[in-house]
Amino acid sequence: MKVGVIGAGKWGSALAYAFGINNEVYITSRTPRDVDNFLPLEEILKCEYLIITVPAQEVARWLEENFIFSGQKVLVASKGIEASSGRFLNDIYKKHIPDENIAFLSGPSFAAEVIQSLPTALVVNSLNETLSSEFAALFPPFIKAYTSKDVIGAEVSGAYKNVIAIAAGICEGLGLGKNAAAALISRGLVEMQRFGKVYGAKDDSFVGLSGAGDLFLTASSTMSRNFRVGLGLAKGKTQDEIMKELGEVAEGIGTSYALHRIAQNKDLYLPIAKEVYAMLEGKNPQESLRDLLSS
Numbered sequence: 001m002k003v004g005v006i007g008a009g010k011w012g013s014a015l016a017y018a019f020g021i022n023n024e025v026y027i028t029s030r031t032p033r034d035v036d037n038f039l040p041l042e043e044i045l046k047c048e049y050l051i052i053t054v055p056a057q058e059v060a061r062w063l064e065e066n067f068i069f070s071g072q073k074v075l076v077a078s079k080g081i082e083a084s085s086g087r088f089l090n091d092i093y094k095k096h097i098p099d100e101n102i103a104f105l106s107g108p109s110f111a112a113e114v115i116q117s118l119p120t121a122l123v124v125n126s127l128n129e130t131l132s133s134e135f136a137a138l139f140p141p142f143i144k145a146y147t148s149k150d151v152i153g154a155e156v157s158g159a160y161k162n163v164i165a166i167a168a169g170i171c172e173g174l175g176l177g178k179n180a181a182a183a184l185i186s187r188g189l190v191e192m193q194r195f196g197k198v199y200g201a202k203d204d205s206f207v208g209l210s211g212a213g214d215l216f217l218t219a220s221s222t223m224s225r226n227f228r229v230g231l232g233l234a235k236g237k238t239q240d241e242i243m244k245e246l247g248e249v250a251e252g253i254g255t256s257y258a259l260h261r262i263a264q265n266k267d268l269y270l271p272i273a274k275e276v277y278a279m280l281e282g283k284n285p286q287e288s289l290r291d292l293l294s295s
Ligand SMILES: NC(=O)C1=CN([C@@H]2O[C@H](COP(=O)(O)OP(=O)(O)OC[C@H]3O[C@@H](n4cnc5c(N)ncnc54)[C@H](O)[C@@H]3O)[C@@H](O)[C@H]2O)C=CC1
Pocket: 007, 008, 009, 010, 011, 012, 029, 030, 031, 053, 054, 055, 056, 058, 062, 077, 078, 079, 080, 109, 110, 111, 112, 247, 248, 249, 251
């Protein structure tokens, strides 16, 4: 099958490698790169299957300026909620791609491990079950791909776990111990599940790979960029300093701002996300800890 990957960052490169094992794969990015099978965007858009890894905060503009729908089957591999509007990715994409042509990838999957062919399990989520199965069949043998129709459950899980991962990094950075980390991760899971229910997400997604799976991975490892954002905040670094050092996307930041906006609009109780937002805005982490323990 002819697969085009859009975005040659960490995740796009790892997915191009993985899909390339059984398929003809091409990759593109904003600036030309000296990598195998690199093509300009106009050529990539001619592929039957597209994998899009453009970050959540950039994708609305990217679609407006670059995307032309001509029947392609699209797998969105990014995770996040748009900060400026509080829109989920499926809302943003809806304007450009019909529901039957789009799927969303979720589950615990560090790019650095996928690119080494380490065993990984993922979920392809789409309202179109045939499309999910088609994408699932494109993965190589070291990746087990499940399918689900719970697009919103996958989206909420993938976006929210990044915010909890920032909180977990702060917890580690402050030396609060394993009891606190376990409490934070389990209460984080409850918080994201409660949030997801507002949008009709299914419980199964939260206890499976998309929710608990990705949360446990991201909130317990320095391999996670979001976890490292938390470590930086615990050290008293500013958001700008942290982003400069990181040099890669950490979707939990934008998503924290999106959740803040949504919580205010819908009057939702999101205690951990609220404190992560406040710390990103400069609140002292010790003060946030006191507030979380007493709320
Ligand atoms: N790295 C990982 O392990 C995983 C990442 N993801 C998600 O995949 C998405 C991409 O992450 P990474 O590739 O790891 O980040 P990265 O920081 O390595 O690369 C980001 C890519 O997006 C492109 N990009 C940024 N702004 C753009 C714009 N305005 N227009 C076009 N392209 C633009 C960059 O050129 C770069 O190719 C994020 O939503 C992330 O949460 C999901 C699962 C695993």
